[in-house]
Amino acid sequence: MTRTKRLTYTAVMAVLMAICSWITIPSTIPFTMQTFGVFFAVGLLGGKEGTKAICLYLLLGILGVPVFSGFRGGPQVLFGMTGGYILGFLLAALLMWGMERIFGRSLPVFLISAVLGLLLCYLFGTLWFLFLNLRAGQEAGIIAVLSMCVFPFVIPDLLKIGLAALLSRRLAPLI
Numbered sequence: 001m002t003r004t005k006r007l008t009y010t011a012v013m014a015v016l017m018a019i020c021s022w023i024t025i026p027s028t029i030p031f032t033m034q035t036f037g038v039f040f041a042v043g044l045l046g047g048k049e050g051t052k053a054i055c056l057y058l059l060l061g062i063l064g065v066p067v068f069s070g071f072r073g074g075p076q077v078l079f080g081m082t083g084g085y086i087l088g089f090l091l092a093a094l095l096m097w098g099m100e101r102i103f104g105r106s107l108p109v110f111l112i113s114a115v116l117g118l119l120l121c122y123l124f125g126t127l128w129f130l131f132l133n134l135r136a137g138q139e140a141g142i143i144a145v146l147s148m149c150v151f152p153f154v155i156p157d158l159l160k161i162g163l164a165a166l167l168s169r170r171l172a173p174l175i
Contacts, residue, residue, distance in 0.1 A: 001175070006049055009175060013041035013053035014060065018067035029082050029149045030069040035121075036160035038089045039114050043168030044175070046105060047097025054093045058086070084128020085149070091124055092117030107165060114161045122150045 001009075017037035025031035037057075042050030057067060058078070066073040068086065078086060092114075099113035126145055133140040 005175075006045075009045055010049055010053045010056060013037070013045060013050065014056040014067075017041065017053070017057045018060070018065075021067060021069045022071060024069045026070070027152075029085060029125075029153070031153070031156065032069045033160065034069065034086075035089070035118070035157050036164055038092065039117075039161050039164035040168055042093050042096045042114075043110055043164050044172055047093065047100040051090070051093040051097050054090050058090060061086070081129055081132050082125070085121060085125030087128070088121030088124040092121045095120055107169060110165055110168075111161065114164070115158070118157055118161065122153075126150060 017034060020033035020037035023033040038050075038054060041053040044050070045053060061067045061073050062075050062078055064074045068077050077083060095117045096110070096113040099109055099116070103109045126142075126149055129145055129149055130140060130142065133145070
C-alpha cells in the first residue's frame with residue numbers, strides 16, 4: 001500500500017471513530033459505537049496503521065475538535081472522569097499491534113488480542129475513574145464503579161468486536 005493510501009485510510013478511520021462516538025445512548029459512561037471504530041480500524045488496517053488512526057482521533061479530540069461522545073472535544077474530556085476509557089483505546093491498540101507482530105495477523109489473533117485490549121481499556125478506565133473520584137473526595141467502591149462503568153458494556157463491546165472482525169475481514173481484500 002502506498003504512503004498516500006495509508007495516510008488516507010488512517011484519516012478515514014479517525015473520522016469513522018468520531019462518527020461512531022456520536023452514535024450515543026447517554027449514561028454516566030455513554031453507550032457508543034466508538035469501541036467498534038477502534039477495533040475496526042485495527043482489524044482493517046492492522047496494528048500499526050490502526051494505532052496511528054487512534055492517535056489521530058485522540059489528537060483531534062485533545063485539540064478541541066468535537067470527536068468524542070456528545071460532540072465534545074478538548075483536554076477536559078480526556079482528563080475527565082471517562083477520559084481513562086478513551087485513552088484506554090490507545091492501550092488496547094498497542095496491545096493488539098504487539099500481539100499481531102508476535103503471532104501474525106489472523107482472525108484468532110485479532111479476536112484474542114481485541115478481548116485482551118478491551119480488558120486493558122476497562123482496567124485503565126476504571127482505575128482512572130476511581131483515582132478521579134478519590135481526588136474529588138468521593139468514596140466509590142470498585143464494585144460500584146465496575147457496575148456503572150464496565151459490566152453494562154461487556155456484552156455490547158464483545159458484539160462490537162465480533163462485528164469489527166467480520167467487517168474488517170470482508171473489507172480488507174478491497175483495500
